[in-house]
Amino acid sequence: MQPEEAKQRIEELRATLQTWAKAYYEDDNPITTDADYDKAYHELVELEEAFPEFQSADSITQKVGGEVAEGFEKVRHDTPMLSLSNAFNKEDLVAFDQRIRRLTSADFSYVCELKIDGLAIALKYENGQLVQGATRGDGTIGENITNNLRQVTSIPHQLPEAIDLEVRGECYMPKESFVKLNDMREAEGQTVFANPRNAAAGTLRQLDSRVVKQRQLSAFMYGLVHQPTDGLSSQETALEQMSDWGFQINPDRTVCQTIEEVWSFIETYQEKRMALPYEIDGIVIKVNEFSVQNEIGFTVKAPRWAIAYKFPAEEALTEILDIEWT
Numbered sequence: 001m002q003p004e005e006a007k008q009r010i011e012e013l014r015a016t017l018q019t020w021a022k023a024y025y026e027d028d029n030p031i032t033t034d035a036d037y038d039k040a041y042h043e044l045v046e047l048e049e050a051f052p053e054f055q056s057a058d059s060i061t062q063k064v065g066g067e068v069a070e071g072f073e074k075v076r077h078d079t080p081m082l083s084l085s086n087a088f089n090k091e092d093l094v095a096f097d098q099r100i101r102r103l104t105s106a107d108f109s110y111v112c113e114l115k116i117d118g119l120a121i122a123l124k125y126e127n128g129q130l131v132q133g134a135t136r137g138d139g140t141i142g143e144n145i146t147n148n149l150r151q152v153t154s155i156p157h158q159l160p161e162a163i164d165l166e167v168r169g170e171c172y173m174p175k176e177s178f179v180k181l182n183d184m185r186e187a188e189g190q191t192v193f194a195n196p197r198n199a200a201a202g203t204l205r206q207l208d209s210r211v212v213k214q215r216q217l218s219a220f221m222y223g224l225v226h227q228p229t230d231g232l233s234s235q236e237t238a239l240e241q242m243s244d245w246g247f248q249i250n251p252d253r254t255v256c257q258t259i260e261e262v263w264s265f266i267e268t269y270q271e272k273r274m275a276l277p278y279e280i281d282g283i284v285i286k287v288n289e290f291s292v293q294n295e296i297g298f299t300v301k302a303p304r305w306a307i308a309y310k311f312p313a314e315e316a317l318t319e320i321l322d323i324e325w326t
């Protein structure tokens, strides 16, 4: 390629990448695929190396902390991460139960799990090795925060079996870590986090993983992107299997046969929640048997076979710093 032609191509690539990077990082609205972006970026790097006379300090390839490096790579969830419908009182739960019983004639049970108040994450393992950790994002596109999630001690880097696996869970900041962090930030004249969920979100947004390590996050896993062939027949057996694989699974759960039993579990934890070493904002009730879950299916955005009972809100905490994960 002649120098004049290279100069032309370099300028064209710089302009295009600048536009794409702005849309991706500043407008949070990617206008191109990651593959196209990477392809153009690497063509520019090669041309600048081949024609150093056209190198320029303000080229996008020279920005270390610039918008290109800023922020996290996006990842697509092969299986969308769903959200949950909410229930706010016993009547809502009775209605939920009646809907389920209209949709299936099969016998089934419920699993009640504490609703950990953190950030939903998805972990991918290949041959038993942790290869990717991502945020939920909008349920389809999340952010690749693998390096940060490697600093979370309860997330295994290697499983006892060389299997391919994807698990979902909640990354959270224990109450004790939260108090310590805010005391330190206050002493340094920094803004404090309003609650552990915001502190966890703010921590996972850090580009420097060493900061994540200091902040002692943890994670409970609660979902297995399971294959019909994996022989697991229910949520409870999946939770037990995930525990055997080394994931931290929340022990405060129970299998219920009726909504009455669900309600008494809810009342128990309405009281006990203050004594827990982490924050919960409700109880998640799921149909236990996968065959019945599959029969009942999903609405556009949430499973029909699960609901989140939300505890009544505490007195409003003044939101000193509210980091919303986009």
Ligand SMILES: NC(=O)c1cnc(OC2CCCC2)nc1N
Binding pocket: 081, 082, 083, 084, 113, 114, 115, 116, 117, 118, 170, 222, 223, 284, 303, 306
């Ligand atoms: N915050 C939690 O602790 C929690 C959230 N979600 C779920 O399950 C949802 C996920 C997709 C269908 C049901 N379980 C949980 N324990």
